Amino acid sequence: MKPITEQRRQELIEYIKAALAAHVQRGGDSDEEDVFKIALASLTAVRHQWSNGCNLWVPRALRYLAENERPGGGNSYFNTEHLYQLARELELSMSSPLYTAPPVPVIKLPEKLPCDVRFDPGMIFRKGVLVQTMLDALIRRDDYEKELAELSEDERKARQEKISEFLNGLGE
Structure with a gap:
């Protein structure tokens, strides 16, 4: 997907909303409606935050379990390495933004040219x-x-x- 300006993004959002409303009013097919909804979701994608804070405490809890005695027994070395790996993977996945739809990349342009x-x-x-x-x-x-x-x-x-x-x- 090529980046667009914020102004173009707003224009597309308004166009798709109007087209979707007209499409629904005409009683058009659901495939076309789905395409409008997918495009609109991509243009209006919102970054979601972890509401319960688990992105912070779950990796810490896994590291705590890896570094301290656990009553469950078993192969302590495997469990420790596995817990560290899980903590690293969770931190990596949680460091990336989470969206309900892939967002359209929006470029920020200066208002005026900084040079010729x-x-x-x-x-x-x-x-x-x-x-x-x-x-x-x-x-x-x-x-x-x-x-x-x-x-x-x-x-x-x-x-x-x-x-x-x-x-x-x-x-x-």
Whole structure:
């Protein structure tokens, strides 16, 4: 999953909520509804905390049992190593965040460009320009290049002639 901005995440959440409401109102199939719900869960994923604190006391309790005499008997060496291993595995698993759904990675962008940014051919955004302005311009540029790629050879020639006429008109 590619990272998105917080603004885009909010836009997607609103879009999916509206689409889901319209879908339910139309009485659509459950597969499409499930897809909407999965996407929404991923966009609104909340990190869960261990409510009972067991992420702290269970590994400590296992280490305590490994380091002290236990009344159960058995192979003390195996039990001790096993308890230490369990404590390490629990600490590792509990150090990672626990989510109800895999969250969409959200990137935090600065509001303004911290330095000049240059794109070929000849597109420059100066320090202090709003990042959203740069992103919008890049999206427009990408859309424009896609439109150009879809033109036939005749359409390209006609377009180039119009540009030439315009430029000639500027020189007069």
